[in-house]
Amino acid sequence: MAKAEEYIKKDHQLFEETVVNNEEISPGVFLLSVKRVHDFKPGQVVKLAVDQVQPPRIYSICSGNSDEELRILFNIKDDGYLTPRLAGLIPGDKVLLSAPYGSFVGNKKPAWWIATGTGIAPFYSMFQSGLAGNKMLIHGASYLNQFYFEDELDWAMDKNYQRCCSREQSCDVFPGRVTDYLENRSELPRTAQYYLCGKAIMVVEVRDLLIRKGVPYENIIAEIYF
Structure with missing residues (x-):
């Protein structure tokens, strides 16, 4: 982390x-x-x-x-x-x-990218850099107009792109928070890496949820808003 x-x-x-x-x-x-x-x-x-x-x-x-x-x-x-x-x-x-720096770096290994709000930015960079293969992208927002780059991501990633909206509803968007979506999953791949980017409360809640569902701590990599 x-x-x-x-x-x-x-x-x-x-x-x-x-x-x-x-x-x-x-x-x-x-x-x-x-x-x-x-x-x-x-x-x-x-x-x-x-x-x-x-x-x-x-x-x-x-x-x-x-x-x-x-x-x-x-x-x-x-x-x-x-x-x-x-x-x-x-x-x-x-x-x-x-100059650019930091250790929150994408790779070609299977991974889940989990973001809220403008936390989509590093994952869009990874997507634009050709790292979307074997990835699941989950983006949470309060309102439907906050899914930045959604048309491009939806077209390219299809079922591996999941939007979660907590305050508005749409037929192709999960009604609730990112944590609600993850909680409803019967199981999560334990060998995948999980990249989290968003506010501290989201990162902590998702990290704890993933660990509770059996994801090893060392497979969770986080970027927290300051």
Whole structure:
């Protein structure tokens, strides 16, 4: 399991990069693009800032590792310093970005990718990097318009892509939280790896549920929002 200390204590130099695009893909949710200048492994993160006033925040990369652009998925925090400013950026503006790093890295082994909200970002990076074979992707959200990239994922992964919605219903979406969906499974493959990305409470609840259902602790790899 990735620990917060790994990301907080390391000192990463920030480089000035130019915004290529900044698209609002859902209300209050943006996909920020800069030109990719560093290689990275799908699932890794970068530190991002708009100035030297506030410390940078950490975001998962949301693009394939061979794409010309490096993209960041974020939602606006109304009481935050960074995200309202990020939302206002236009092509040509500057941001401060670190080189990619981190140990939450995808591979070609059988795995379940479990995300909530914008926690889909590292898994979309893995998907775009050609790692979707032998994978099951479970994405949880409160509302139906929060399943980012759903058309592409649904078309490519078919039955291996499961949406779980807790506050709205649709005929092809599981009615409930990710934990409800997993609880309803009669059994889970114990030899697969389980990647979790989302808020701490989700990660802890899903981790405990998986262990209770017989998944070895060492098969669970987590990325927690800070």
